[in-house]
Amino acid sequence: MEILRCEGVRKVYGSGDNPVCALNGIDFSVDKGEFVAVTGASGSGKSTLLHILGGVDKPTSGKVIIDGIDISSLDPTQAAIFRRRKAGLVYQFYNLIPTLSVQKNILMPLTLDKKKPNSEYFEKIVNTLGLSEKLDAMPNQLSGGQQQRVAIARSLIYRPALLLADEPTGNLDQKNSGEILDMLKLSNRTLKQTILLITHDEKAALEAGRIITIEDGQIISDEQRR
Amino acid sequence: MWKDFSSDYIKNNRLSSLSVRLSAFISALLLSLLCGLFYNAWKYEVERIELEEGAWHSRITGRFDQKDVEAVQHFANVNKVTISNDASGLLIIFDDMKDILTDTPHIARSIGAGPEQISYNHALMAMYLIRDPNDKAPRLLFPMFVVILLMASFSLIAIIHNAFAVSMNARIHQFGILSSIGAAPRQIRICLMQEAFALCTVWILAGNLLGIAASMGLSQLSNILLGNDIPGRHKAVPGCHPLVLILTLGITAITIAVSAWLPARKLSRLSPLEAIRNTGGLQLKRPRKVPVLTFLFGAEGELAQNALTAQKKALRTASLSLISAFLAFTIMQCFFTTSVISTKETYFERYQDTWDIMAVVKNTSADEFSETEAIRKLGGVESAVVYQKASAKRIVTEAEMSEEMKSFGGFSHAPDGAALRMDDGWLVNAPLLILDDDSFLEYCRQIGAEPRLDGAVVRNLIRDVTNPDFRHPVYMSYLKTQPADTAVSNDVTPDNPPGAVSILRQQGNSEITAELPILAYTQEVPVLREEYASTDYYELVHFIPISLWKEIKGLIGGAGEDLYIRVIGRKNVSLEELDTLQSQIDQLIGQSYTLESENRIREYELNNRQIQGIRTAFGSFCVLLAIIGIGDVFSNTLGFVHQRKREFARYMSIGMTPEEIRKMFCVEALILAGRPVLITIPLAVIAVGYMLKMSYLGVDEFMAEAPFVPIVIFMVFVLASVASAYALAWRNVRKICLAEVLKNDTMI
Numbered sequence: 026m027e028i029l030r031c032e033g034v035r036k037v038y039g040s041g042d043n044p045v046c047a048l049n050g051i052d053f054s055v056d057k058g059e060f061v062a063v064t065g066a067s068g069s070g071k072s073t074l075l076h077i078l079g080g081v082d083k084p085t086s087g088k089v090i091i092d093g094i095d096i097s098s099l100d101p102t103q104a105a106i107f108r109r110r111k112a113g114l115v116y117q118f119y120n121l122i123p124t125l126s127v128q129k130n131i132l133m134p135l136t137l138d139k140k141k142p143n144s145e146y147f148e149k150i151v152n153t154l155g156l157s158e159k160l161d162a163m164p165n166q167l168s169g170g171q172q173q174r175v176a177i178a179r180s181l182i183y184r185p186a187l188l189l190a191d192e193p194t195g196n197l198d199q200k201n202s203g204e205i206l207d208m209l210k211l212s213n214r215t216l217k218q219t220i221l222l223i224t225h226d227e228k229a230a231l232e233a234g235r236i237i238t239i240e241d242g243q244i245i246s247d248e249q250r251r
Numbered sequence: 252m253w254k255d256f257s258s259d260y261i262k263n264n265r266l267s268s269l270s271v272r273l274s275a276f277i278s279a280l281l282l283s284l285l286c287g288l289f290y291n292a293w294k295y296e297v298e299r300i301e302l303e304e305g306a307w308h309s310r311i312t313g314r315f316d317q318k319d320v321e322a323v324q325h326f327a328n329v330n331k332v333t334i335s336n337d338a339s340g341l342l343i344i345f346d347d348m349k350d351i352l353t354d355t356p357h358i359a360r361s362i363g364a365g366p367e368q369i370s371y372n373h374a375l376m377a378m379y380l381i382r383d384p385n386d387k388a389p390r391l392l393f394p395m396f397v398v399i400l401l402m403a404s405f406s407l408i409a410i411i412h413n414a415f416a417v418s419m420n421a422r423i424h425q426f427g428i429l430s431s432i433g434a435a436p437r438q439i440r441i442c443l444m445q446e447a448f449a450l451c452t453v454w455i456l457a458g459n460l461l462g463i464a465a466s467m468g469l470s471q472l473s474n475i476l477l478g479n480d481i482p483g484r485h486k487a488v489p490g491c492h493p494l495v496l497i498l499t500l501g502i503t504a505i506t507i508a509v510s511a512w513l514p515a516r517k518l519s520r521l522s523p524l525e526a527i528r529n530t531g532g533l534q535l536k537r538p539r540k541v542p543v544l545t546f547l548f549g550a551e552g553e554l555a556q557n558a559l560t561a562q563k564k565a566l567r568t569a570s571l572s573l574i575s576a577f578l579a580f581t582i583m584q585c586f587f588t589t590s591v592i593s594t595k596e597t598y599f600e601r602y603q604d605t606w607d608i609m610a611v612v613k614n615t616s617a618d619e620f621s622e623t624e625a626i627r628k629l630g631g632v633e634s635a636v637v638y639q640k641a642s643a644k645r646i647v648t649e650a651e652m653s654e655e656m657k658s659f660g661g662f663s664h665a666p667d668g669a670a671l672r673m674d675d676g677w678l679v680n681a682p683l684l685i686l687d688d689d690s691f692l693e694y695c696r697q698i699g700a701e702p703r704l705d706g707a708v709v710r711n712l713i714r715d716v717t718n719p720d721f722r723h724p725v726y727m728s729y730l731k732t733q734p735a736d737t738a739v740s741n742d743v744t745p746d747n748p749p750g751a752v753s754i755l756r757q758q759g760n761s762e763i764t765a766e767l768p769i770l771a772y773t774q775e776v777p778v779l780r781e782e783y784a785s786t787d788y789y790e791l792v793h794f795i796p797i798s799l800w801k802e803i804k805g806l807i808g809g810a811g812e813d814l815y816i817r818v819i820g821r822k823n824v825s826l827e828e829l830d831t832l833q834s835q836i837d838q839l840i841g842q843s844y845t846l847e848s849e850n851r852i853r854e855y856e857l858n859n860r861q862i863q864g865i866r867t868a869f870g871s872f873c874v875l876l877a878i879i880g881i882g883d884v885f886s887n888t889l890g891f892v893h894q895r896k897r898e899f900a901r902y903m904s905i906g907m908t909p910e911e912i913r914k915m916f917c918v919e920a921l922i923l924a925g926r927p928v929l930i931t932i933p934l935a936v937i938a939v940g941y942m943l944k945m946s947y948l949g950v951d952e953f954m955a956e957a958p959f960v961p962i963v964i965f966m967v968f969v970l971a972s973v974a975s976a977y978a979l980a981w982r983n984v985r986k987i988c989l990a991e992v993l994k995n996d997t998m999i
Binding site for chain 2: 076079081082101102105107108109110114116121122123124125129133136137139161163179
């Protein structure tokens with residue numbers, strides 16, 4: 026079942042004499058439950074693609090359909106609600122809210138919708154990610170790896186259609202990087218979570234079932250590994 | 252390091268250090284202005300008391316000679332001893348005022364005087380915050396000034412501290428780099444302290460001097476504005492005590508040193524990595540529960556409160572200033588309202604029909620004054636009374652006391668100064684009101700007593716001293732009369748004391764007596780603007796005619812220095828008519844005597860103007876405080892746009908809509924502006940409750956005059972200003988390009 030489809034997505038920054046084309050005709054689709062890695066050199070356009078898929082940015086042209094919704098036509102409020110419910114975003118620098126405890130950070134997407142968490146699911150996530158002892162801590166009391174796990178837990182709490190991870194191991198040491206990738210794989214396997222991992226780390230990309238490589242804003246390869 | 256780093260930094264970042272300079276200047280200016288004004292107001296009040304009541308600290312009444320003066324002069328703490336002008340006692344000035352209450356009884360004993368002969372200059376002592384436990388007057392104004400001064404000073408000190416904290420925190424990253432390349436913590440501290448003093452020294456000095464000059468200028472301005480309006484007002488001599496200058500300079504310098512030292516120390520203790528990593532983002536050390544705001548506004552309420560808590564330091568000045576301003580404004584308004592109700596009830600309304608013009612003829616005795624008839628003949632004069640006051644003593648025996656008085660314990664509650672136990676009764680104060688003969692005869696007729704000039708009328712009333720409510724006192728007969736309930740009785744029988752005579756005793760020597768026939772004991776007093784037994788509840792007031800005074804004054808003495816003239820004009824007299832009448836009286840008497848006169852309507856208007864003036868002055872000060880707070884809100888909301896954009900980007904990235912962020916922003920503004928109101932309301936209720944208790948006013952009386960309108964206007968002003976600051980900031984903050992903010996790694 027298709028969960029994401031990009032059709033002729035272009036993104037051009039600037040205007041006039043020096044426009045910069047970050048994405049140039051991106052076409053691909055992802056099925057539910059897939060674990061896809063998007064790789065490419067720095068400046069290839071992979072982060073731009075992630076921002077567009079996450080509803081953070083809009084394409085200049087083309088369509089992005091996630092779970093049946095064309096997110097390229099959403100207004101800012103609709104885009105925010107889309108991010109809250111359909112896309113879980115994980116960033117390199119965690120992007121946690123420093124004024125809220127770990128538990129409140131994880132539950133924030135639900136809180137914004139005034140929804141109560143499913144306690145069984147919440148416990149499953151925090152136990153899986155090894156956060157059950159840290160729920161009352163503040164983000165600045167955690168290590169980098171722990172903060173990233175909180176970010177993953179937060180992105181999973183709403184059971185989003187798509188989990189978008191932008192260089193989630195870029196700020197972590199080898200041990201923590203390995204753990205985070207294991208967590209992503211675990212969530213993909215046990216929760217059937219669709220994951221799109223943006224990384225320039227080949228080793229990390231090899232953990233995915235499919236690798237899409239981008240260069241100069243275009244897909245140059247789309248390799249199914251298993 | 253100073254040459255290479257700080258001086259260059261200051262030169263190249265003039266704008267960013269401007270807030271520190273301005274904060275130092277404004278704080279020094281306001282602090283010295285405030286202290287200067289306070290000092291000048293205090294100085295004026297002390298001068299006024301010394302002029303009106305004398306500069307003495309304590310008085311021992313009685314007949315004393317030069318030998319006694321010398322004996323007192325030998326006491327260690329005594330600065331000066333004089334015999335009063337009317338020779339009624341010794342006036343003592345001490346070196347150290349705090350020992351007045353303990354030293355005076357020793358001195359009195361050494362010259363054979365009893366405790367009942369001691370009195371203190373309570374008004375003057377109150378100006379030095381010395382209270383006699385027997386002084387029942389509230390004297391709240393001076394402590395209130397001190398409290399407001401302290402609150403304002405604290406707020407100003409906080410401004411400087413905050414300016415430094417914010418300025419230094421903004422440079423953590425920079426000092427992290429410096430530290431990473433080898434700057435020692437001590438070097439960083441010294442560097443920051445040098446910067447602080449280089450930035451502030453000139454501005455502090457300028458602010459202090461300007462503030463002192465402004466306070467003296469304002470004092471001079473009060474002479475110009477009020478000089479001719481207030482009878483008896485002396486010219487204010489603006490001054491600046493060196494201590495005030497040193498104190499304000501010292502406080503500002505110490506504040507700056509501490510304000511710079513605290514963040515400098517914190518900054519120097521950070522590891523280079525911590526400092527470099529610092530992104531200035533909002534952080535909380537532990538989770539906070541905000542159930543009320545979460546309940547009211549949902550997640551936005553919690554985020555808003557947390558954001559404010561995380562910005563606590565940056566917003567400290569704003570919060571403190573707004574809270575102090577609103578609190579001071581509300582309490583000041585309530586205080587003046589209570590004071591106005593109290594003055595209106597106890598003075599203007601009570602004495603509404605007892606006078607139109609009052610004149611005080613200086614250093615004149617009633618029997619020397621010859622213009623009484625001429626005053627009565629002036630057009631528009633319905634009634635005129637000329638009177639003088641004198642002090643004497645009298646013994647009240649057990650048999651003379653009324654049953655009602657005995658029922659509350661007789662003299663058992665009386666302090667020594669009010670009633671002294673003697674062998675044959677209690678020696679009490681017996682103030683004399685010496686009326687001109689015609690007025691006395693008229694008074695006798697008014698109360699139904701035989702109009703004669705050879706006797707006295709005694710005010711036969713005493714307050715229930717067990718009931719401290721001075722606003723609703725319960726009065727009863729002081730002495731036994733026959734029959735008890737009638738207003739007047741001169742049918743004294745052998746079985747029903749008091750007798751037909753009153754034996755008055757000299758104030759200083761109770762052995763010297765004068766015997767006065769009693770024409771009546773009455774509960775009705777002459778129509779005069781006088782209060783009887785207001786501080787000494789046990790005094791037994793005697794009204795006598797001038798003719799009788801001439802006969803006994805040689806024995807009794809104790810006459811006051813001044814003479815009083817009370818004039819009543821026609822009913823519903825206008826201000827213009829009273830002004831004309833007043834100037835006629837001034838012309839008539841002023842040529843031969845030194846005179847101070849006032850008229851009721853002008854006095855009422857002047858009183859209102861004075862209260863309005865003080866209200867405006869305090870109100871302006873509160874507005875100034877609020878402006879400081881609001882200015883800080885503006886500088887925070889507009890100055891940290893970058894930081895707020897990063898914060899909002901975080902929220903948006905996890906699905907918070909722009910509307911929800913705007914709601915959070917509004918809640919934040921509401922908390923900031925609403926907090927002063929929420930803190931003030933319970934404190935104001937407590938303060939008003941205390942004021943009402945102290946002044947024995949009812950809640951309904953206060954509510955009828957409660958200053959809701961100015962308080963609401965002030966509240967709306969604060970709310971609107973904070974809302975404007977946030978609205979302006981929102982215009983900048985809302986333009987978030989989420990992708991751009993998220994792209995910048997250093998921001999997240």
